[in-house]
Amino acid sequence: MKIKVLKDILGANEQLAANNRELLDSNKVFAVNIMASPGAGKTSVVLQTIRALKDKVRIGVIEGDIASSIDAETVAKEGIPVVQINTGGECHLEANQLENALNNLPLADIDLLLIENVGNLVCPAEFNLGEHRKVLIASVPEGDDKPFKYPLMFNTVDALILNKIDLLPYVKFNVNTFTKTVQNINSKVEIFKVSCTTGEGIQAWAKWLNAQMKQR
Ligand code: MG
Ligand code: ZN
Numbered sequence: 001m002k003i004k005v006l007k008d009i010l011g012a013n014e015q016l017a018a019n020n021r022e023l024l025d026s027n028k029v030f031a032v033n034i035m036a037s038p039g040a041g042k043t044s045v046v047l048q049t050i051r052a053l054k055d056k057v058r059i060g061v062i063e064g065d066i067a068s069s070i071d072a073e074t075v076a077k078e079g080i081p082v083v084q085i086n087t088g089g090e091c092h093l094e095a096n097q098l099e100n101a102l103n104n105l106p107l108a109d110i111d112l113l114l115i116e117n118v119g120n121l122v123c124p125a126e127f128n129l130g131e132h133r134k135v136l137i138a139s140v141p142e143g144d145d146k147p148f149k150y151p152l153m154f155n156t157v158d159a160l161i162l163n164k165i166d167l168l169p170y171v172k173f174n175v176n177t178f179t180k181t182v183q184n185i186n187s188k189v190e191i192f193k194v195s196c197t198t199g200e201g202i203q204a205w206a207k208w209l210n211a212q213m214k215q216r
Contacts, residue, residue, distance in 0.1 A: 010126065029110050039119070058112070085100070115129060147185055159205075
C-alpha cells in the first residue's frame with residue numbers, strides 16, 4: 001500500500017512538472033535545478049554564475065530552504081529577481097512549490113532561472129520540477145565516496161560541479177577516483193572542477209550553461 005501512495009505522489013508531481021515546463025517554455029525561460037548536500041556551496045555557485053553571466057542573459061533565482069530567507073537576501077543584493085520557498089520541514093522541492101514560485105516571478109523578463117533545491121542528496125533526485133537541466137554540486141570536504149552512497153543523484157544529473165577544489169591540498173580526496181566513479185554511474189555527465197573562492201573553473205561552467213541555453 002505504501003508503494004502505491006508514493007506512486008500517486010510522484011505521478012501527481014510529474015503532471016505539475018509538465019505544466020511548469022510548459023509555462024517556462026512559453027516564456028522562453030531556461031530552468032536549472034541545482035542540487036547538493038548542505039554546505040557544498042549551492043548559493044556560492046549561484047552567485048558566481050550570476051556574476052559570470054548577468055551581462056549576457058537575464059537571470060532569476062528561486063531559493064529552496066526548509067526555513068529562513070538568508071540565501072534569498074544574499075542573492076537579492078545582486079539586483080535580480082528572487083523568490084524564497086520555505087518548505088516548512090520538507091527535505092526537497094516539489095513541482096507544486098515551484099509553480100507557486102513561478103507565479104511570483106517576472107518570467108517575461110527572465111532568460112535563465114537558477115533553482116536552488118533544499119540541501120539533500122536523496123529525494124531531490126526523485127522529484128522533477130519541470131526544469132531543463134539538473135545539476136549536482138559536490139564538494140571536496142565531503143569526500144570522494146559520495147557517488148557510491150547516492151548513486152541515483154549522481155545518475156540523474158546533466159552536469160556535476162566539484163566545488164572547493166582550492167581545498168584539495170588539505171583534504172584526502174582523489175579527483176581521478178571520484179571522476180571515474182561518477183562516469184561509471186553516469187557516462188553522459190559533464191564535470192566541472194570549480195572553486196568559488198578563487199573563481200577557478202567558473203568560466204568553463206558558465207560557458208557550458210550558456211551553450212545549453214542557446215542549444216535548446
Ligand atoms: Mg544555500
Ligand atoms: Zn525529501
